[in-house]
Amino acid sequence: MKKILFLCLCVSGAVALPHVVLATDANRGYQADTILDGDYAAAEARLRDHLAVHPDDSFALLNLAAICDRSGRSGEAREIYQRVMALRDNPYAKLADRRVEPVKTIAGNALEALDKRP
Numbered sequence: 329m330k331k332i333l334f335l336c337l338c339v340s341g342a343v344a345l346p347h348v349v350l351a352t353d354a355n356r357g358y359q360a361d362t363i364l365d366g367d368y369a370a371a372e373a374r375l376r377d378h379l380a381v382h383p384d385d386s387f388a389l390l391n392l393a394a395i396c397d398r399s400g401r402s403g404e405a406r407e408i409y410q411r412v413m414a415l416r417d418n419p420y421a422k423l424a425d426r427r428v429e430p431v432k433t434i435a436g437n438a439l440e441a442l443d444k445r446p
Contacts, residue, residue, distance in 0.1 A: 358387050368395045386412050386419065386431040393438065406442055409435040 357378035359371035375392045379385060389412050397405035412435035420428050 357382075358391050360391070363391060363395060368399055371395060372399075384415055384417070386415055386417065386435075387421070390431060390434060390438075393435070397438070397442070402442055402445070406439065409439045409442075413439070 357374065359374050362371040362374065372392065372395050375388050375395070378388050379392065382388065389408050393405045393408035393412070396402070396408060413432055415432075418430040418432045420430055421434060
């Protein structure tokens with residue numbers, strides 16, 4: 329099985345997005361630039377369009393979950409992270425701190441962070 333390597337940006341701080349996937353191919357539809365510019369509504373609409381065609385795209389799902397979480401929809405974010413966990417494939421992502429982790433690990437860590445919130 330071919331493993332796909334993407335770059336994930338973990339942003340720290342009070343206004344952080346848990347994980348934003350920065351695809352090496354700008355045509356993949358992951359909307360990293362739009363998310364990092366703060367245009368969550370446009371990024372979400374484009375991600376949902378992308379996921380309508382590619383429903384099991386774990387990288388797009390991670391970005392959508394991050395937008396939902398940042399937008400105060402932690403329940404929806406949780407459902408999307410759980411969807412990533414249920415996928416058959418588990419490709420690797422390279423994180424900003426140079427660690428390489430499977431997308432399910434990223435989703436699992438995000439779920440743990442959601443569980444720790446008051």
